[in-house]
Amino acid sequence: MAEVRSHAEEIHDQFADRDGFDVTVDEIEERLDTFVNDYQVPIDEARQTVTNNYYDQTKSDPESLRENNEHRDIGSINTADEWVDITGKVVELWESDADAVGQVGLMGDETGRIKFTAWAKSDLDTLEEGAVYQLENVVTGEYQGRYSVKLNSNTRITPSDETIEVGDNTTEVEGALVAIQSGSGLIKRCPHDDCTRVLNDGRCSEHGEGEGEFDLRVKGVLDDGYDVEEVIFNQEMTEDLAEITLAEAKERAMDTLDTTVVGDDIRADIIGGYYRVGGPKLGRYVLVDEFERLGTRGDADEILIQARSL
Ligand SMILES: [Zn+2]
Structure with a gap:
């Protein structure tokens, strides 16, 4: 509580002398409090959201508050x-x-x-x-x-001269796999050195048309009933998750002359399952380097219903 209050005071000070800013510390505190306590948003994010709103409101450029x-x-x-x-x-x-x-x-x-x-x-x-x-x-x-x-x-x-032990943002999340995003399944990456961009219709946005190298991945969304988290399973994790190897995936695509069939099959196998995943968080995504399947589709529905009714 005291923490939210002191953030509210700092935000208030930051904008106090701006034209068009007529919000009290109490009002800022209330907004932060809603994010933090009702929606479980981390304080830093809540502060950012609230602050951005005041930049807009006061039509001030973040640069001018440097x-x-x-x-x-x-x-x-x-x-x-x-x-x-x-x-x-x-x-x-x-x-x-x-x-x-x-x-x-x-x-x-x-x-x-x-x-x-x-x-x-x-x-x-x-x-x-x-x-x-x-x-x-x-x-x-x-x-x-x-x-x-x-x-x-x-x-x-x-x-x-500070000593810093560099960390890697490792995090753990659990939830039902409620969505699989496009670009999942058997994909092709640009073979150019240090590029690895995913090819779109056989083209790299940087290097143009190319043969491409096959890769497997799943981009998905985990929902714990309160919050959603975007996660990426790389080739190794996808092979475990969907119990298919890259070689089998290629074969299946070859048999049907269709690479999307692999994504569809994987999706059918894993969607709705309840998972705990761990790995570094980079930007929006948790890059999964370990996971555990905690339950099947039915279990996941049950857990979500319980979580939402709390
Ligand atoms: Zn490229």
Whole structure:
């Protein structure tokens, strides 16, 4: 309770001198409280939602409030186009062949990892692998459900002597598999080095037409009666989940001259089952690296009915 109140006070201070802002701390607290206690939304997300609404209401640009950035845990970043401060360790630097990019790599803190990009034209200090930095004024971005941060000419980089043990956002969720999303089953990926994009009608959005390499995956939605979570089973997990190997899947597709038959078969086998899954959460998705089937379709219906009636 006290926590919600102090968030409400901070939000109020942040917008207090903005035109068109006439909301009291009590009203902000009430909105946060609804998210957190009625809908079980994590406080950080609730705060983000409420804050975004006030940006709209006061027609103010998040950039103009730059000095009031929130210092965020890397694992909590789940919105694009937000100005934030982070402190993290450079886990990995990648080569970039794009001239516009100065540096690109992966940065992490205890709560997770995130891709970062520094533009060449921003003329920033170079980040060293293994070093810890405080980064003020970075902008969040999103691509296909994965979040990133962009360093820009407003970014302030301060080396830090903090020790950081980088975590991997591992989470566990359980629920009924209520939906299988398109792009599940037997898919083809771009064979280009470091690309692996899923081909759409035999085309990669970056590299055009190509032969492609077969892969198996399931993108699904787990529902625990309160909340839904999007999950991705990779080839190995899908083989366990649907009890089919990639080779068998290819054979089945070949027999019927139709790759969608595999997705349809898998769907029929697993939809409605009740699962517990674990793995790192990257953007919207939990990338499943272990799972357990807790019940069949009937059990799942029963559990959902019970959960909803609580
Ligand atoms: Zn490609």
